[in-house]
Amino acid sequence: MESGDKVWEVFIQKKPGLAFKHVGSCHAYDKKMAIQNARDLYTRRGEGRALWVVPADAIVAVPLDDSEAFFDPGDDKVYRHATFYKTPDGVKYL
């Protein structure tokens, strides 16, 4: 990449109350330019009113090789789901 040019990941909040969603990336040299470029590239038609840009190299991800072991603890705990429990007949609002 050319000196100073960086990739930024872009997140948009569609409406207040909704989560920010990743929409893609853009190039820019600094924060201000990143947010302006992201606006021009991803919000030309009122796609949202709030915008985050994050330097792509600041994002930490789980290495692909590890993903199975990494997420394993979440796979075998059925008691974390409401459907695991029996509720007595006739009892409401549980």
Place this chain on the structure above:
Amino acid sequence: MDKFEKAFNDIIEKDLKVEPRDWMPEKYRKTLIRQVSQHAHSEIIGMQPEGNWLLRAPSLRSKQVLLAKIQDEAGHGLYLYSVAETLGISRQEMNAQLHSGEAKYSSIFNYPTLTWADMGAVGWLVDGSAIVNQVSLQRTSYGPYARGMVRICKEESFHQRQGYEIMVKMAFGTPEQKEMAQDALNRFWEPSLMMFGPHDADSAHSSQSMAWKIKRESNDHLRQRFIDRTVPQAEYLGLTIPDPNIKWNEETGHYDHSPFNWDEFWNVVNGNGPCNQERLDHHKKALSDNTWVREAAAAYAVKTENVVA
């Protein structure tokens, strides 16, 4: 077969999406880089024939609309460059490949735009043909490419309608205007059909791309869909498709057409179209003229952005 290759094959077979960090065969990656960068370059180079009419648009409204459309094309190019970057090629490398001729762009943009009616024909036929192709690519197996296509298709439908609106105005205008509309159709008809690429039998990359679900429908299939949609639109305009053999075929449920002039197609692909040199020279000049802006931006960032540097 190791577990990564198996995981990749499963994704393809189950019609799921391959994501940037998934393992993929080297050839899959290369094929995608070639296709996506060519697609990106087409959007960027495609701004030139339209930019030609920006300062001569016949009304403020048409100028605004054309400007918005050209801005969209720049955006589409950038979405696609971002997609290609997730495959491990930099934007600089892509520009270098464009300039050396190693990477191509759609041949249609090597034809000149001679009259205002050409702005109509480009939107109606060129964007129309691109939409047929891109709608199909919304189901491509590479996730970032598929998502980019969804976004592009949403935006592109305005492009085709604005083109057709120009055609309507010209075709129902003065006899001179109608003649210009017919002339534009005459010049852009066959090049638009060529946008779908060579016949399936002559397409070097097609079968592997179909197997990997990078491409979802064949060149000939998509081309026929475009013809079937477009002929009635030309009839509404009272214009004549420049092919004496265009005729509805009850049996096949499609329009028949003459064989295409593939010599012309390959000639333009190989760099001998009317505007190949001009388009590339302009791109090189723009990139080189802007060097000082990039240098200044880099220097400014060093001064002001110690935190994220």
